[in-house]
Amino acid sequence: xxxxxxxxxxxxxxxxxxxxxxxxxxxxxxxxxxxxxxxxxxxxxxxxxxxxxxxxxxxxxxxxxxxxxxxxxxxxxxxxxxxxxxxxxxxxxxxxxxxxxxxxxxxxxxxxxxxxxxxxxxxxxxxxxxxxxxxxxxxxxxxxxxxxxxxxxxxxxxxxxxxxxxxxxxxxxxxxxxxxxxxxxxxxxxxxxxxxxxxxxxxxxxxxxxxxxxxxxxxxxxxxxxxxxxxxxxxxxxxxxxxxxxxxxxxxxxxxxxxxxxxxxxxxxxxxxxxxxxxxxxxxxxxxxxxxxxxxxxxxxxxxxxxxxxxxxxxxxxxxxxxxxxxxxxxxxxxxxxxxxxxxxxxxxxxxxxxxxxxxxxxxxxxxxxxxxxxxxxxxxxxxxxxxxxxxxxxxxxxxxxxxxxxxxxxxxxxxxxxxxxxxxxxxxxxxxxxxxxxxxxxxxxxxxxxxxxxxxxxxxxxxxxxxxxxxxxxxxxxxxxxxxxxxxxxxxxxxxxxxxxxxxxxxxxxxxxxxxxxxxxxxxxxxxxxxxxxxxxxxxxxxxxxxxxxxxxxxxxxxxxxxxxxxxxxxxxxxxxx
Amino acid sequence: xxxxxxxxxxxxxxxxxxxxxxxxxxxxxxxxxxxxxxxxxxxxxxxxxxxxxxxxxxxxxxxxxxxxxxxxxxxxxxxxxxxxxxxxxxxxxxxxxxxxxxxxxxxxxxxxxxxxxxxxxxxxxxxxxxxxxxxxxxxxxxxxxxxxxxxxxxxxxxxxxxxxxxxxxxxxxxxxxxxxxxxxxxxxxxxxxxxxxxxx
Numbered sequence: 001x002x003x004x005x006x007x008x009x010x011x012x013x014x015x016x017x018x019x020x021x022x023x024x025x026x027x028x029x030x031x032x033x034x035x036x037x038x039x040x041x042x043x044x045x046x047x048x049x050x051x052x053x054x055x056x057x058x059x060x061x062x063x064x065x066x067x068x069x070x071x072x073x074x075x076x077x078x079x080x081x082x083x084x085x086x087x088x089x090x091x092x093x094x095x096x097x098x099x100x101x102x103x104x105x106x107x108x109x110x111x112x113x114x115x116x117x118x119x120x121x122x123x124x125x126x127x128x129x130x131x132x133x134x135x136x137x138x139x140x141x142x143x144x145x146x147x148x149x150x151x152x153x154x155x156x157x158x159x160x161x162x163x164x165x166x167x168x169x170x171x172x173x174x175x176x177x178x179x180x181x182x183x184x185x186x187x188x189x190x191x192x193x194x195x196x197x198x199x200x201x202x203x204x205x206x207x208x209x210x211x212x213x214x215x216x217x218x219x220x221x222x223x224x225x226x227x228x229x230x231x232x233x234x235x236x237x238x239x240x241x242x243x244x245x246x247x248x249x250x251x252x253x254x255x256x257x258x259x260x261x262x263x264x265x266x267x268x269x270x271x272x273x274x275x276x277x278x279x280x281x282x283x284x285x286x287x288x289x290x291x292x293x294x295x296x297x298x299x300x301x302x303x304x305x306x307x308x309x310x311x312x313x314x315x316x317x318x319x320x321x322x323x324x325x326x327x328x329x330x331x332x333x334x335x336x337x338x339x340x341x342x343x344x345x346x347x348x349x350x351x352x353x354x355x356x357x358x359x360x361x362x363x364x365x366x367x368x369x370x371x372x373x374x375x376x377x378x379x380x381x382x383x384x385x386x387x388x389x390x391x392x393x394x395x396x397x398x399x400x401x402x403x404x405x406x407x408x409x410x411x412x413x414x415x416x417x418x419x420x421x422x423x424x425x426x427x428x429x430x431x432x433x434x435x436x437x438x439x440x441x442x443x444x445x446x447x448x449x450x451x452x453x454x455x456x457x458x459x460x461x462x463x464x465x466x467x468x469x470x471x472x473x474x475x476x477x478x479x480x481x482x483x484x485x486x487x488x489x490x491x492x493x494x495x496x497x498x499x500x501x502x503x504x505x506x507x508x509x510x511x512x513x514x515x516x517x518x519x520x521x522x523x524x525x526x527x528x529x530x531x532x533x534x535x536x537x538x539x540x541x542x543x544x545x546x547x548x549x550x551x552x553x554x555x556x557x558x559x560x561x562x563x564x565x566x567x568x569x570x571x572x573x574x575x576x577x578x579x
Numbered sequence: 580x581x582x583x584x585x586x587x588x589x590x591x592x593x594x595x596x597x598x599x600x601x602x603x604x605x606x607x608x609x610x611x612x613x614x615x616x617x618x619x620x621x622x623x624x625x626x627x628x629x630x631x632x633x634x635x636x637x638x639x640x641x642x643x644x645x646x647x648x649x650x651x652x653x654x655x656x657x658x659x660x661x662x663x664x665x666x667x668x669x670x671x672x673x674x675x676x677x678x679x680x681x682x683x684x685x686x687x688x689x690x691x692x693x694x695x696x697x698x699x700x701x702x703x704x705x706x707x708x709x710x711x712x713x714x715x716x717x718x719x720x721x722x723x724x725x726x727x728x729x730x731x732x733x734x735x736x737x738x739x740x741x742x743x744x745x746x747x748x749x750x751x752x753x754x755x756x757x758x759x760x761x762x763x764x765x766x767x768x769x770x771x772x773x774x775x776x777x778x779x
Contacts, residue, residue, distance in 0.1 A: 156680055162671035163686035163695070167703040169737065269678035272712035337595060344632050351624060351644075358648040358726065364712045372717065376646060376758070382626075390626040401594040404587030503676040503718040 010083055027510020030084035038087055039098045050076045054104035054427050056524050056541035059118035063144035066091045073513050077424055077438055079445035099125040106427025109549050117142035127202045132252035141257050155534045156264055203238045203246040224253050231574030242559045247552040254578035262538035267293055267505050272364040278576040279361055280323050283316040284518040286366035292514035292525035293368050296507050302498045305370035306450045307491040314480040319349045320519035321473040324571040331568035332411050345394050355379050368505055370497035387484050399474050412467030416554045416566035426550035429543045430521025435472045436464035442517035454483045469569040504533050520544050544572040602630030615639055645756050648713040648726030650706050653745040654752050666723035668697035673715035673724050681708035706738035722763050728755045
């Protein structure tokens with residue numbers, strides 16, 4: 001795929017008369033679909049119109065208006081702009097809408113997230129349990145009338161900080177017992193048992209094997225504290241001997257309701273918070289968020305800022321993929337040698353981030369209309385040295401070190417296969433999708449920034465196994481190096497911010513869904529502004545989270561030792577999975 | 580695939596061997612200078628680094644770049660009698676832009692007139708909540724709050740810094756961020772010159 005096959009926006013109204021209507025609110029661009037027509041419409045869009053990729057599903061709460069919304073974003077894997085449509089539901093419990101898991105299995109975890117955080121029931125969902133909070137949790141936290149334990153005000157900045165500034169420690173406001181609200185009639189013993197039981201019941205358990213031997217299946221929990229789970233992540237597997245029968249990811253141990261925090265924050269305050277999503281690639285997160293807000297504000301960054309952004313995003317991709325390669329090799333059992341070889345190059349990239357933004361990982365470098373500050377003296381030379389002299393050689397060395405190794409080949413080739421059709425169905429994104437033979441890259445499919453000016457190839461591998469997912473990261477590192485080499489040569493001088501720096505930006509009312517190709521996949525931001533200083537809705541389409549939808553199906557039939565390898569090849573960061 | 584099984588492993592291990600040898604070669608070439616010297620540390624974090632590249636903290640410390648940011652501090656100018664004149668006017672922009680809302684400012688009022696005076700009565704930063712984003716320093720219109728370079732703040736209790744603890748002299752600021760300070764001083768001088776030109 002070199003150019004998108006379509007560039008014009010698809011007109012839903014003429015194709016489905018009577019079933020949809022354009023969203024009349026100013027600044028909104030989506031379509032409102034009748035609740036009863038949703039499944040038929042989604043099926044037709046997938047089968048007849050080629051919208052085969054469900055990018056994101058999320059909810060919106062229009063409290064005090066009596067509306068809850070479910071917002072869907074569909075794309076074509078052949079490229080081109082997407083389609084945003086929504087279903088409006090009355091806000092009286094039970095709020096119910098048909099599940100799309102049967103049509104787009106990639107909606108599974110996302111619909112569980114909406115049920116958990118918004119209390120919208122998806123009828124027909126095969127496993128509708130809470131995903132981040134525990135089963136007995138009281139309320140649905142993203143609803144606007146739900147308040148957290150440390151609640152101070154609906155929106156920042158808080159009035160208490162200035163000019164009276166009555167300082168008190170945050171923990172003094174809440175003694176430990178008041179931290180959590182319990183539902184009426186709460187019995188901790190019964191409740192906590194139930195939530196585990198719900199999980200284990202969701203794992204398919206077979207009683208007898210084919211030849212009638214009376215063998216039992218056993219449930220094994222990997223994690224949440226486990227050296228190979230990349231964070232506080234738990235995997236519940238049902239085993240038949242050593243073979244995996246069924247697998248469910250269990251997450252939420254790092255959940256902090258990033259989106260609720262984001263809706264309390266002003267638009268600018270969210271920038272450093274995006275660093276904390278996928279904390280290995282903060283520059284990409286900044287990029288995605290800055291683009292989304294710039295679309296709403298209708299602001300263009302300056303030329304120099306565009307080049308700096310692309311350079312930083314591609315360097316982030318290299319740093320992230322190095323980390324992914326090292327961590328995957330750790331999972332395969334090479335204890336830390338390749339990891340440290342990869343970390344050495346990553347250190348040099350982080351040195352550049354530190355010099356430019358002031359922090360190695362929590363960069364907070366992008367601003368609406370550009371970047372925070374120009375490249376300090378000497379940094380461009382450092383980037384040149386690194387990208388023309390050192391990195392190509394070192395990447396080749398790590399490649400030589402690993403890729404012909406017989407152990408890695410036999411652990412990787414043919415293991416954890418995700419077919420092309422499944423990759424699309426499960427909404428896999430990024431290297432996971434491309435290693436399965438789908439040449440889909442947002443930088444090409446829907447170019448943002450100045451990516452249309454650079455020569456680079458969309459990497460693709462055909463087998464969709466662990467080995468291909470390792471190799472595609474090497475391919476992508478090489479393509480990113482190409483982009484940075486071009487950018488370093490072309491970067492013009494000039495200002496780096498196109499607007500006057502302001503600590504409170506004016507964002508006109510409206511909605512926007514904007515996405516970038518993050519190192520782990522498609523990173524999307526769905527924002528709704530109502531003209532106030534704080535976003536009304538701030539949703540992150542987290543690639544790590546959605547890529548986990550395919551995790552279970554990829555593992556079934558393999559040995560338990562391959563679970564960690566498959567997980568390593570997906571490359572997740574729990575900051576982004578749990579948000 | 581491979582004509583000889585194990586060839587790939589041997590090929591990979593040769594890379595390890597190369598790196599192992601390089602560390603000692605580098606040690607020989609830099610005898611006595613590779614460790615615990617500034618140039619040694621700079622070499623180990625440059626594009627020419629090879630072999631072992633770890634820095635032995637706390638005996639060795641990586642130099643931090645000028646833009647490095649870790650916890651804000653308040654800049655004061657020395658007055659004629661040696662008193663500390665904070666640049667802060669307690670306008671409150673830093674506390675409004677702070678994402679985790681960790682800055683508390685008490686504005687002082689003139690007891691005779693009851694009107695606010697441009698000097699903070701008290702200034703708290705809850706350092707344990709601070710996320711080191713640097714937005715306060717970026718948007719301060721008076722160059723009064725800046726991000727520090729001192730990252731060794733480990734303690735047994737909560738870190739809440741008050742005005743006394745936060746205040747640092749302008750000479751300190753100029754020593755940790757020379758380029759920034761020079762740029763800001765030039766901008767302030769230009770503004771001052773424009774103002775005097777207007778009044779004359």
